[in-house]
Amino acid sequence: MKGRIKPVLEYSGALLVLVAAWWYVSGPMGMPAYLLPSPASVGSLLWDMILSGKLWPHLAFTVQNILIGLIVGTVFGVLLAYMFFKTPSLSDYLEGPLVVIQTAPKIAIAPLIIIWFGLGLTAKIVLIFSLVFFPVFAGALAGFRSIDSRLHDLALLMNLSRTQRFLRIDLPAALPGIFVGIKIGAIQALVGAILAEWMSGSDGLGYLMTFATATYKTPLLFGAVLMTAFLGLAMHAILNEIEARYLAWSTPDEQ
Amino acid sequence: MIKIEKLSKTYGQGDGQVVALEPLDQTINEGEFVSIIGPSGCGKSTLLRLIANLEAPTSGRVTLETAGLKRPVGFVFQDAVLLPWKSVADNIRFPLDTSGVPRKLADEKVKELVELVGLKGFEKSLPKQLSGGMRQRAAIARALADDPPILLMDEPFSAVDLLTRETLNDELSRIWQKTGKTILLVTHSVEEAAYLGSRVMVMSPRPGRLKVTYEVDLPLPRGECTKRDPKFLDLVSELRTLMREMTS
Amino acid sequence: MFLKAIIGLVGIAVLWGVAVPIFDVPHYLLPGPIEVAERIIFLFQRGDLAWHIYVTLSEVFGGFILGAVVGIAAALVFSRFPIVERVLTPLILLLQTIPKIAIAPLLLLWLGLGASPKVALVAVVTFFPVMTAMLSGIRYMNKSYSDLSVVLRLSPWQRFWHIELPAAIPTLFAGATVATTLAMTAAVIGELMGANKGMGFVLATGQENADTATVMGMVILLSFVGWALFAILDYGRRRVEDRFL
Ligand SMILES: Nc1ncnc2c1ncn2[C@@H]1O[C@H](COP(=O)(O)OP(=O)(O)OP(=O)(O)O)[C@@H](O)[C@H]1O
Ligand SMILES: [Mg+2]
Numbered sequence: 065m066k067g068r069i070k071p072v073l074e075y076s077g078a079l080l081v082l083v084a085a086w087w088y089v090s091g092p093m094g095m096p097a098y099l100l101p102s103p104a105s106v107g108s109l110l111w112d113m114i115l116s117g118k119l120w121p122h123l124a125f126t127v128q129n130i131l132i133g134l135i136v137g138t139v140f141g142v143l144l145a146y147m148f149f150k151t152p153s154l155s156d157y158l159e160g161p162l163v164v165i166q167t168a169p170k171i172a173i174a175p176l177i178i179i180w181f182g183l184g185l186t187a188k189i190v191l192i193f194s195l196v197f198f199p200v201f202a203g204a205l206a207g208f209r210s211i212d213s214r215l216h217d218l219a220l221l222m223n224l225s226r227t228q229r230f231l232r233i234d235l236p237a238a239l240p241g242i243f244v245g246i247k248i249g250a251i252q253a254l255v256g257a258i259l260a261e262w263m264s265g266s267d268g269l270g271y272l273m274t275f276a277t278a279t280y281k282t283p284l285l286f287g288a289v290l291m292t293a294f295l296g297l298a299m300h301a302i303l304n305e306i307e308a309r310y311l312a313w314s315t316p317d318e319q
Numbered sequence: 320m321i322k323i324e325k326l327s328k329t330y331g332q333g334d335g336q337v338v339a340l341e342p343l344d345q346t347i348n349e350g351e352f353v354s355i356i357g358p359s360g361c362g363k364s365t366l367l368r369l370i371a372n373l374e375a376p377t378s379g380r381v382t383l384e385t386a387g388l389k390r391p392v393g394f395v396f397q398d399a400v401l402l403p404w405k406s407v408a409d410n411i412r413f414p415l416d417t418s419g420v421p422r423k424l425a426d427e428k429v430k431e432l433v434e435l436v437g438l439k440g441f442e443k444s445l446p447k448q449l450s451g452g453m454r455q456r457a458a459i460a461r462a463l464a465d466d467p468p469i470l471l472m473d474e475p476f477s478a479v480d481l482l483t484r485e486t487l488n489d490e491l492s493r494i495w496q497k498t499g500k501t502i503l504l505v506t507h508s509v510e511e512a513a514y515l516g517s518r519v520m521v522m523s524p525r526p527g528r529l530k531v532t533y534e535v536d537l538p539l540p541r542g543e544c545t546k547r548d549p550k551f552l553d554l555v556s557e558l559r560t561l562m563r564e565m566t567s
Numbered sequence: 568m569f570l571k572a573i574i575g576l577v578g579i580a581v582l583w584g585v586a587v588p589i590f591d592v593p594h595y596l597l598p599g600p601i602e603v604a605e606r607i608i609f610l611f612q613r614g615d616l617a618w619h620i621y622v623t624l625s626e627v628f629g630g631f632i633l634g635a636v637v638g639i640a641a642a643l644v645f646s647r648f649p650i651v652e653r654v655l656t657p658l659i660l661l662l663q664t665i666p667k668i669a670i671a672p673l674l675l676l677w678l679g680l681g682a683s684p685k686v687a688l689v690a691v692v693t694f695f696p697v698m699t700a701m702l703s704g705i706r707y708m709n710k711s712y713s714d715l716s717v718v719l720r721l722s723p724w725q726r727f728w729h730i731e732l733p734a735a736i737p738t739l740f741a742g743a744t745v746a747t748t749l750a751m752t753a754a755v756i757g758e759l760m761g762a763n764k765g766m767g768f769v770l771a772t773g774q775e776n777a778d779t780a781t782v783m784g785m786v787i788l789l790s791f792v793g794w795a796l797f798a799i800l801d802y803g804r805r806r807v808e809d810r811f812l
Contacts, residue, residue, distance in 0.1 A: 071657075078657035099677060157575040164576070167797035168790030169751040172767070174759065175774030176782045180596065255668045255756070262672075262760055263771075273672045285676065289669045296666035373714050394718040400711040404733040404810070417725045445810070 101283040106290065109283045123291060125267040129185070129260075130253045130299075133192025137253070138246055140193075141200030142238075146230065149208040166202060170195055170252070174259055183264040188257065195256040196249035200242065207241020208234060240311055247307075250299050258292060269295070321347040321370060321469065321501065325379035328365050338526035339365040342379060345520070345529065349384070350499045352492075354516030356506060356558065358566050362527025363505040364397060367471045370503070385468050389418060393467030395475040399458035401446040407457050408433065408442040414465040432460040435490060437483065452479040459487070463494070469501045477507060488515060492541050509558040513551055514541055519558065523565050530561070598780040606780040607788060616769065620792070623766040626682050626754045627796070630689025634750075635743065637690070638697030643727060646705045663695045668756060675761045685757035685765070692749040700742025704735025740804035747800055751793040766792075 083103055089095050090102040097105070113119035148155040174191055181187035215237055219229045261270025269288050276285035328340040340362040347353055355363050368374040370381050371392050385391040393414075401410045408429050409416075415425035433439055436456040446454055455478045462470060476484045492515055495502055506512050512519050516535050523530040535554065537545055545551050580600045586592070587599040594602070610616035645652035670691060674684035712734055716726045758767020766789055773781035 074657035075661060078661045081658060082661070156571045157578065160571065160573065160575045161579055164790055164794045167748050168793040169748070169755045171752050171759070172755050172770060172786050172789045175770050176779070176786055178774055179777055179779055179782060251666060254666045255752075258666075258668045259756060259759065263774075277672055277676065282676070285672055289673055292669035293665040296669065297661070297664050300664045368714075371718055373717055390718070390720050392718065394714075396711060396714065398711065400709075400715050402712070402715075402730070402733065404736070413729070414719055417719060417721055417729065 098280065098282050101286055106283050106286045110287045110290070113287065119287075119291070122268050122272050122288075123295075126257050126261065126269045126295070129188050129192055129257050129268070130250075133189050133256070134196050134246070134250060134253050136189075137193045137196025137249060138200050138242070141197045141245065141249075142204045142235075142242055144197075145201050145204035145208060145238075146234070148205055149234075155205075162198075162202075166198060170198060171255065171259060174256070174263060178260075178264055188260040188265070188268075191260050192253045192256045195252035196246075199248035199252060200245035203245020203248070204238055204242045206244075207238030210241065211237045243303075243307055243311060247303050250303060251296070254292070254296055254299065320349050320384045321345075321503075322382040323347075323370070323379070324382070326366075326369060326376050326381060327378045328362070328369060328374065329377045340369070341526045341528040343529050345532075347501060347503070347518075349501055352495050352502045352504070352515055352517045354504050354506060354512035354519045355522065356509060356512045356519065356562065357522030357527075357530075358524045358562065359507075360527075361522045361524035363522060364473050365527065366522075367394070367473050367503060367505060371471055383469065388468070390414070390465065390467060392469045392471055393462040393465070395455075395459050395462045395470075395472040397473040397477075399446070399451075399454040399478075401454055401457055401461075403446050406443050406445055407438060407449070410446065410457055411460045411464055413461060418465060420465070428464060429460075432463055435463075436460045436487070452483060455479055456483070456487070466498070467500070470503070472502065472504045474505050474507060476511070484511075489542070491515065496540060509555055509562060510546075513537075513554045513558060514545060519554075521558065521561055530565075533558075595777060595779055598783065603780050603784045603787065607784040610769070610781065610784070619764060619766050619769050620788075622682065622764045623754055623758065624792070626685040626757070626765065627689055627750050629682070630686040630754070631693050631743075631746065631750050633686065634690035634693025634746070635697045638694045639701045639732075639739075641694075642698050642701035642705065643731070645702055646731075647723070659695075659698075667692050667753065671756055671760055674757070680761050680763060682765075685754050685762070688753045688757045689750045692753045693743075693746045696742040696746045696749070697739065700738045701735050704738035705731050707738075708734045736807055737804065740800060740807055744797060744800045744804060747796040748793060751789070751796065755789065 086100070087103050090097070090100045110119065148158070173194060177187050177191045177194070181190050211234060215233055219233050224232065257268065258270035258273070261268035262274045263270075265271055266275075269292050272288035273285055273292075276282070276288060323343055323345045325342045325344060326340065327338075327342040330337045330339055343366070355366065357363055365374065369376050370383075371394050372381075373394075383391045401407075402413070405413065411432055412425050412429045415428060420428075429442075433442055436459055438453060438456055438460070441449065441453065446457070449457065455475060459472075459475055462472070476487055479487060488511060491502070491504075494500070495515075504512075504515060513535060519533045519535060521530045521532070522528065533554065537548060537551055537554075584600045587597055598606075607616070645655070667688065671684075671688055674687050678684035678687060708731065712730050716730050721729065754765070755767045755770070758765040759771050762768040762771075766785055770782060770785040770789075773779075773785060
């Protein structure tokens with residue numbers, strides 16, 4: 065437990081420094097409020113929005129899209145990776161295109177998806193899905209490929225059925241790789257969600273940002289930015305926690 | 320002159336403590352050639368690193384008369400430590416480049432050194448294209464490049480083939496006599512220690528400590544006849560007996 | 568391997584070209600590959616696509632260089648003064664974890680719609696991987712190299728220039744390779760969120776006009792630009808590793 069408290073303290077300290085710097089620039093240093101509202105004004109705005117229940121729908125919308133996209137993208141990414149793993153000839157031909165896709169700024173398909181799926185919820189989830197899909201696919205493929213060959217022998221010896229083998233050996237053994245993909249995918253999911261909301265629709269943190277920008281409501285913009293930052297930090301913390309709890313077996317013990 | 324007073328070094332703390340060097344006193348005069356021998360792990364490298372100020376002593380101190388210079392000592396490491404991104408010539412020229420010697424002068428010096436250590440034709444090679452012995456020879460050339468008044472050498476010839484080793488021994492002896500450098504040479508070869516040194520320090524292990532020093536009283540210059548000199552042969556066999564006792 | 572990859576790419580294009588007429592997909596949803604290619608050529612011929620590409624690339628390069636230089640400098644300060652690193656680590660980790668998209672609207676607010684907010688965003692996303700790579704390059708550098716710089720009494724600058732920077736180049740390349748993809752993404756995000764030039768702007772305009780061929784063309788073009796940048800750095804990395812290791 066002691067090991068937990070120190071990082072929390074350090075992070076809070078860092079956060080405090082950031083807020084203090086923000087306060088200093090917006091107050092004593094005299095940055096105009098339309099460029100940098102004071103922490104107090106942003107804080108009280110957020111507080112009001114929480115009390116009046118205006119914030120929750122937007123936050124919930126963004127979180128819900130991220131979750132759906134993340135889950136569906138992970139499932140499809142893992143399944144396709146397994147297919148590639150089981151049929152090497154497929155991966156020979158398709159790996160080149162996949163490398164190109166992997167290094168491409170995938171966010172660029174956002175406009176295409178909006179054309180295809182309109183301005184509504186579907187487009188947003190499809191975008192998040194396609195952003196999550198690739199990193200998970202890549203991570204899972206690497207995970208499947210790095211499975212200890214003795215485990216393959218074990219599966220043969222035990223005469224496991226295909227599903228048994230997938231569920232009991234290959235999937236768990238590839239989990240560390242899959243998780244690397246999920247962590248990258250989660251960041252992408254957040255980016256995709258915010259960008260899609262920015263570009264279309266009238267819900268979500270991204271929408272709040274674009275609305276605030278268009279109407280020069282700087283405190284609202286900062287509120288939405290803060291919420292997005294916290295959302296990102298929370299996702300990071302949750303994924304780390306899951307990793308620490310369920311994937312501890314895969315990291316070599318220190319000392 | 321190198322003045323070593325009550326110099327000691329302990330690595331680590333608590334249970335993991337290793338006494339690498341027990342307090343040692345020694346004065347090495349200008350122009351001396353001191354060979355240091357002793358079994359593995361007796362603190363020979365530690366001693367050289369302390370003198371070069373690569374390590375802070377646990378107690379005592381080292382005073383160098385050259386302390387005021389930009390580079391009080393030259394050092395040949397136990398492994399060559401060439402910079403893998405520089406060619407052989409660039410590696411050898413490195414000490415000159417970093418002390419503002421004009422390029423033309425530096426190039427002449429490099430040419431001379433390359434010939435001295437027998438690396439002619441490999442000037443443009445990268446370290447990874449050389450054998451271990453060749454790398455070590457390049458490292459020796461680098462240490463000689465800016466003509467340090469004190470030269471510390473940590474088993475410089477251990478990766479070099481026997482014939483080259485003898486040539487390098489003779490060259491080193493010649494350079495020493497010509498330039499009057501103060502040289503400290505750590506070696507595992509008792510013959511080498513006796514052949515080159517004007518003094519031989521014998522160290523004993525666990526904990527590292529100076530056991531005896533011998534003044535080598537053989538005529539200069541040393542050469543083939545030195546190796547047949549009965550005094551040389553006596554010294555070698557005495558050193559060898561001493562080393563045997565310590566390791567058994 | 569390379570040949571098969573090309574076959575794969577061509578295969579996808581052929582499938583796409585065949586599928587469109589067979590399934591009778593309406594053109595405004597999915598134009599065929601030839602139509603897309605023609606549109607790209609048209610955009611080039613009309614004369615301004617090259618300019619938009621130039622704009623995006625210069626944002627990427629500008630930001631990349633800015634982020635890399637600051638990242639290297641920060642790593643250097645951290646390695647020289649561990650205390651600074653101790654104090655700043657939580658702050659840096661915090662900033663690193665904050666999704667960069669949250670910063671984008673602020674940069675647009677502060678820096679306007681021109682190139683500077685994109686350059687800044689690219690610099691921010693480049694900073695972290697480069698800084699981390701440089702720091703681990705210095706930290707895991709062969710200890711003997713630092714011995715050598717002590718023995719030769721190198722000045723801090725000489726030590727950086729002759730020893731630490733070249734020693735860190737392999738890891739630096741690895742970090743920079745990661746950073747290229749991030750940098751391209753950042754530039755495109757910046758341009759999608761608010762711009763009047765650049766490839767992202769062409770993309771957004773295409774979407775507003777429901778011009779699928781342009782949008783698809785730009786997506787493909789961006790993919791290849793991203794891949795080319797990645798490939799160049801990756802090639803550089805392999806050259807460096809071959810040469811020295
Ligand atoms: N950095 C270090 N940390 C901890 N212990 C060390 C360190 N360097 C050396 N030692 C210990 O100090 C002792 C002396 O080491 P040193 O390298 O000086 O021996 P040496 O005489 O040069 O041996 P060799 O002939 O094998 O090179 C050894 O027991 C070694 O384990
Ligand atoms: Mg040694």
